[in-house]
Amino acid sequence: MSKSLKDVIPVGHIYIKDNILEKDSLAGVSESKALWAKDLNLPKKAEYTFFAACGYQHMKYVEGMMGALKSASKMGMGMGKVVGISKAFGKVGVDLTGITAKITASKDDPYTPVLISAISVLRKLGLDVGYLHEEEPCCGSPMYYAGFEDDYAEHSRKNYEIFESFGVKKLIGLVPACTASLRDYYPKYIEGYDLEVQHVLEVVVQKLKKTGVKPKVKENVKVTYHDPCQLSRYLELTDEPREILKSIEGIELADLDPEQCGKWSTCCGGGGLEATHPELAERVGVRRVEELLETGASVIVSNCPACEMQLTKVTKKLNANVKVIDLVRLLDESLE
Amino acid sequence: MGGSIISDLKKLVGKENASDNIYERISYGQDAAQPDLEPEKIPVAVVKPQSTRGVSEALKYANKNKIPIYIHGAGTAFKGSPKPKRPGSILLSTQGLTSIEEHEEDMYYELGAGVNLYKLEKLLLSRGYLLPMTIGSKFSSTIGGAVSINTVGHMVDICLGKIIDYVMGVEVVLPNGDIIETGTRSIRRPAGLDYTRFFVGAEGLFGVITKVRFRVIADRKKAYVVGFFPELTDVAHAFQRYYREKLPPPLYGEVLDKVAAEAPFRLRGLGEPKGHMALAITISYAQEEADREAQEMVRVFKSENAIDAHVVTSKREQTDYWDARDNILNILQASEGDEKLVMAGALESSVPLSHLDDVLVYLQTGHTYRALKEAKLFIYGHIGTCDLHGMWVAPVSMPQAERMQIAKEAVQLEGDVNLMWGCASGEVGQTASRMPFFKKRYGMAAHTMLMNVKKAIDPNNILNPGNLEGEGYE
Amino acid sequence: MSNSELAELAKEITDNVQRCWKCRMCVEMCPTYEGWFTQSTAGRLMAINLYIKHGLGSEEDLSNMLYSCTTCRRCQERCRILSTDCSPADTILKARQYLVRKAELKGERNHEQIP
Numbered sequence: 047m048s049k050s051l052k053d054v055i056p057v058g059h060i061y062i063k064d065n066i067l068e069k070d071s072l073a074g075v076s077e078s079k080a081l082w083a084k085d086l087n088l089p090k091k092a093e094y095t096f097f098a099a100c101g102y103q104h105m106k107y108v109e110g111m112m113g114a115l116k117s118a119s120k121m122g123m124g125m126g127k128v129v130g131i132s133k134a135f136g137k138v139g140v141d142l143t144g145i146t147a148k149i150t151a152s153k154d155d156p157y158t159p160v161l162i163s164a165i166s167v168l169r170k171l172g173l174d175v176g177y178l179h180e181e182e183p184c185c186g187s188p189m190y191y192a193g194f195e196d197d198y199a200e201h202s203r204k205n206y207e208i209f210e211s212f213g214v215k216k217l218i219g220l221v222p223a224c225t226a227s228l229r230d231y232y233p234k235y236i237e238g239y240d241l242e243v244q245h246v247l248e249v250v251v252q253k254l255k256k257t258g259v260k261p262k263v264k265e266n267v268k269v270t271y272h273d274p275c276q277l278s279r280y281l282e283l284t285d286e287p288r289e290i291l292k293s294i295e296g297i298e299l300a301d302l303d304p305e306q307c308g309k310w311s312t313c314c315g316g317g318g319l320e321a322t323h324p325e326l327a328e329r330v331g332v333r334r335v336e337e338l339l340e341t342g343a344s345v346i347v348s349n350c351p352a353c354e355m356q357l358t359k360v361t362k363k364l365n366a367n368v369k370v371i372d373l374v375r376l377l378d379e380s381l382e
Numbered sequence: 383m384g385g386s387i388i389s390d391l392k393k394l395v396g397k398e399n400a401s402d403n404i405y406e407r408i409s410y411g412q413d414a415a416q417p418d419l420e421p422e423k424i425p426v427a428v429v430k431p432q433s434t435r436g437v438s439e440a441l442k443y444a445n446k447n448k449i450p451i452y453i454h455g456a457g458t459a460f461k462g463s464p465k466p467k468r469p470g471s472i473l474l475s476t477q478g479l480t481s482i483e484e485h486e487e488d489m490y491y492e493l494g495a496g497v498n499l500y501k502l503e504k505l506l507l508s509r510g511y512l513l514p515m516t517i518g519s520k521f522s523s524t525i526g527g528a529v530s531i532n533t534v535g536h537m538v539d540i541c542l543g544k545i546i547d548y549v550m551g552v553e554v555v556l557p558n559g560d561i562i563e564t565g566t567r568s569i570r571r572p573a574g575l576d577y578t579r580f581f582v583g584a585e586g587l588f589g590v591i592t593k594v595r596f597r598v599i600a601d602r603k604k605a606y607v608v609g610f611f612p613e614l615t616d617v618a619h620a621f622q623r624y625y626r627e628k629l630p631p632p633l634y635g636e637v638l639d640k641v642a643a644e645a646p647f648r649l650r651g652l653g654e655p656k657g658h659m660a661l662a663i664t665i666s667y668a669q670e671e672a673d674r675e676a677q678e679m680v681r682v683f684k685s686e687n688a689i690d691a692h693v694v695t696s697k698r699e700q701t702d703y704w705d706a707r708d709n710i711l712n713i714l715q716a717s718e719g720d721e722k723l724v725m726a727g728a729l730e731s732s733v734p735l736s737h738l739d740d741v742l743v744y745l746q747t748g749h750t751y752r753a754l755k756e757a758k759l760f761i762y763g764h765i766g767t768c769d770l771h772g773m774w775v776a777p778v779s780m781p782q783a784e785r786m787q788i789a790k791e792a793v794q795l796e797g798d799v800n801l802m803w804g805c806a807s808g809e810v811g812q813t814a815s816r817m818p819f820f821k822k823r824y825g826m827a828a829h830t831m832l833m834n835v836k837k838a839i840d841p842n843n844i845l846n847p848g849n850l851e852g853e854g855y856e
Numbered sequence: 857m858s859n860s861e862l863a864e865l866a867k868e869i870t871d872n873v874q875r876c877w878k879c880r881m882c883v884e885m886c887p888t889y890e891g892w893f894t895q896s897t898a899g900r901l902m903a904i905n906l907y908i909k910h911g912l913g914s915e916e917d918l919s920n921m922l923y924s925c926t927t928c929r930r931c932q933e934r935c936r937i938l939s940t941d942c943s944p945a946d947t948i949l950k951a952r953q954y955l956v957r958k959a960e961l962k963g964e965r966n967h968e969q970i971p
């Protein structure tokens with residue numbers, strides 16, 4: 047790696063890129079990404095292949111990583127002045143491998159169950175999907191957003207070969223950013239790219255209509271919906287989540303001002319910004335949560351690991367009396 | 383004092399309200415559209431006072447040290463008026479002045495100069511008032527900027543009046559830092575000498591407006607009309623006839639030529655425009671009256687060859703057609719082959735009613751400017767208030783020099799039109815890039831008079847210097 | 857990555873910015889805007905433009921501005937609906953690629969010098 051790169055590109059992004067290139071994981075953990083699925087009997091081959099992505103499974107690690115990056119940035123080492131990320135962490139007394147090693151996919155981790163819910167929802171709606179388990183690659187999208195286009199392009203071509211070798215034809219994505227990456231950016235870099243990519247919410251809406259299933263929550267609740275940017279303005283899915291919420295009996299959807307939701311939804315500041323400008327990210331998050339709280343809802347529903355991590359953190363900080371829950375989890379609980 | 387300009391300014395207005403970051407200086411130093419700000423004219427500092435007092439301190443300082451100050455509302459005026467002409471300047475942004483005081487019992491709002499027009503419009507609407515201006519850049523522009531230009535944008539001036547009719551008074555900081563108030567708190571404006579007028583439409587030459595006492599007006603009932611015409615001159619004839627028949631002036635009277643309408647129509651899924659589009663909004667206190675006027679408009683449109691003319695009742699259709707026209711930069715979403723288009727030259731003139739048709743013909747085929755003839759032309763405008771716009775566009779790849787030629791010829795053509803028909807431009811301002819024309823149109827005696835007035839109020843010429851001189855646009 | 861490819865990328869960026877009208881309708885959309893234009897879309901675009909054209913400012917400052925964008929595309933939607941559709945968010949992304957490539961190019965050169 048050239049020294050000049052570190053002088054101008056935020057270390058957080060370089061670190062994440064190196065994680066992906068070296069360990070094929072956003073958080074740089076070598077531990078299997080497929081632990082969540084070990085009891086689910088998902089075949090590797092099926093008509094539809096579920097793409098779990100790094101997000102939900104490794105969110106706990108990412109939380110630790112973001113914390114470490116935040117300390118580094120607080121010490122003025124976010125950019126430019128650092129020689130190496132590990133040295134930066136060393137200086138602030140953070141042992142990254144230490145943090146990550148301590149965390150395992152535990153029951154109180156709110157993220158991993160989302161993956162299990164996704165499979166469960168699809169099954170309840172009559173769709174059995176496959177999953178590549180350990181073979182599922184990291185899609186590489188953080189590199190794309192950080193400006194490492196060449197690395198991303200090369201990574202995408204490698205991944206495509208993996209998909210091909212398993213005969214994957216149709217992908218169902220869950221993490222919005224990764225789904226957008228697979229659907230919209232891979233074709234730019236891979237000649238003859240022929241994978242059909244859908245987001246799980248699209249599939250769910252179709253299936254709900256077809257099966258006529260009527261989801262129902264145990265207790266009536268007023269919720270509001272936070273559109274993840276990647277879902278609303280990249281994948282352009284703004285009706286689907288609302289249709290799903292409205293289909294659940296007992297849910298009252300208190301949507302925001304039209305200028306703050308749907309395709310105009312305000313960003314919550316989660317994701318990459320936390321790695322480079324943590325304090326700004328927090329302020330952005332506070333502004334968004336304040337908008338969401340104005341609806342008077344007691345639950346904020348979303349469906350993106352980065353958003354959920356950010357919203358959870360900020361609502362806690364604000365001592366707000368709301369819960370943040372993933373749409374897929376909510377739906378799973380509402381289906382027989 | 384006596385440190386660097388930036389450290390002095392930070393002491394005067396607070397350190398979070400001044401910046402010498404190069405990129406901040408670039409962003410505030412530019413106005414809308416082209417060309418880019420020349421590097422040597424980048425201001426040395428940006429100040430964003432949060433109060434009238436802060437503005438006063440900054441002006442006192444600049445006046446004492448003879449430092450040019452350029453006033454920036456949102457920088458959306460695109461004739462060069464908010465843009466620095468002289469090196470070493472301070473850029474004063476009014477965007478920190480966002481106070482809003484409601485005095486509905488006296489029918490006015492007292493607004494900080496930096497209040498955004500869109501936010502204001504939403505606020506007024508929620509209280510049952512109408513903002514009597516629709517400026518194409520309302521999403522970013524400020525009330526201070528609009529008052530300084532005295533523009534109502536797309537609205538028809540003879541329907542509800544110009545901004546000056548709504549400004550009961552202003553609070554102004556003079557170039558020496560003195561703070562003065564003008565006007566009244568009564569809905570009746572002072573008769574005779576009311577020096578509010580010195581500042582409304584003054585383009586920041588005489589002082590910095592810090593507050594505007596803005597009269598509110600109750601919302602009216604509206605009716606919407608759209609028409610499509612085979613020829614642009616048909617639209618002109620329609621409005622000429624409408625006024626000839628002594629019908630009440632509409633709030634809106636817009637035209638968008640067929641080629642210009644294509645991109646905005648595509649964007650909104652409206653299909654191909656059936657012809658040149660004309661839009662009108664009639665207003666009254668009673669819905670029936672507004673509807674009746676709309677019917678009259680439809681009748682007039684039809685009598686002037688409209689292919690289709692009707693009252694638009696669907697909310698969706700209203701939004702789509704009016705957005706297609708109001709968001710005029712959408713026309714730049716057109717492309718030529720694979721190439722995206724950029725604006726190369728622009729013209730805007732408010733012409734005598736009886737010559738609307740002649741000017742339209744002249745813009746298309748009457749003149750002899752070579753570069754303009756070769757470039758693609760979009761015509762649009764507020765035809766109900768006799769204001770016509772021409773925008774010549776070019777592919778992004780066109781070399782800068784060729785584009786500049788188009789720009790130059792467009793300015794010349796604008797001057798020709800105004801001279802030929804004895805009129806003037808009705809929007810965006812008269813100073814800066816329009817000064818060479820101003821001198822021709824009104825003569826050097828008029829210009830000298832203005833220079834003398836400026837000198838009396840601003841002896842060190844610190845406010846927007848170069849704008850009245852026409853510097854950089856000779 | 858060669859000099860000419862870098863120049864091509866630079867041109868693509870400045871062409872996009874050329875299409876931006878600086879109408880600033882995107883500014884209020886930007887979640888990172890806290891009152892100064894450099895914290896917003898339009899400020900980012902103007903900075904890239906004059907950095908590329910005249911080398912104004914420092915790479916560190918520019919990088920800081922570019923990477924403080926959340927790539928949420930709210931500006932881009934605003935620009936598409938109300939203005940020129942000059943793809944501001946995608947342009948900011950391209951500018952990040954430009955910084956990366958420029959740095960990598962410099963790195964390669966340094967490497968060549970040290971056998």
Ligand SMILES: Cc1cc2nc3c(=O)[nH]c(=O)nc-3n(C[C@H](O)[C@H](O)[C@H](O)COP(=O)(O)OP(=O)(O)OC[C@H]3O[C@@H](n4cnc5c(N)ncnc54)[C@H](O)[C@@H]3O)c2cc1C
Nearest residue numbers: 455456457458459463518524526527533535586591809810
């Ligand atoms: C897309 C688009 C559409 C537009 N549509 C229209 C239109 O329909 N009609 C129209 O007339 N114009 C239009 N304009 C031009 C422009 O937006 C307006 O003239 C607007 O009023 C300028 O407001 P601003 O707040 O941006 O002021 P600026 O552009 O910042 O300033 C305008 C002038 O006023 C001075 N000034 C600003 N604030 C103050 C103050 N507080 N005290 C003293 N001087 C001050 C400045 O120095 C400058 O000379 C449009 C521009 C764009 C980009």
Ligand code: SF4
Nearest residue numbers: 876877879880882935
């Ligand atoms: S809205 Fe578009 S054209 Fe206007 S300033 Fe923003 S990016 Fe530029």
Ligand code: SF4
Nearest residue numbers: 886925926928929931
């Ligand atoms: S994409 Fe970046 S510049 Fe655009 S609104 Fe979001 S944060 Fe602002």
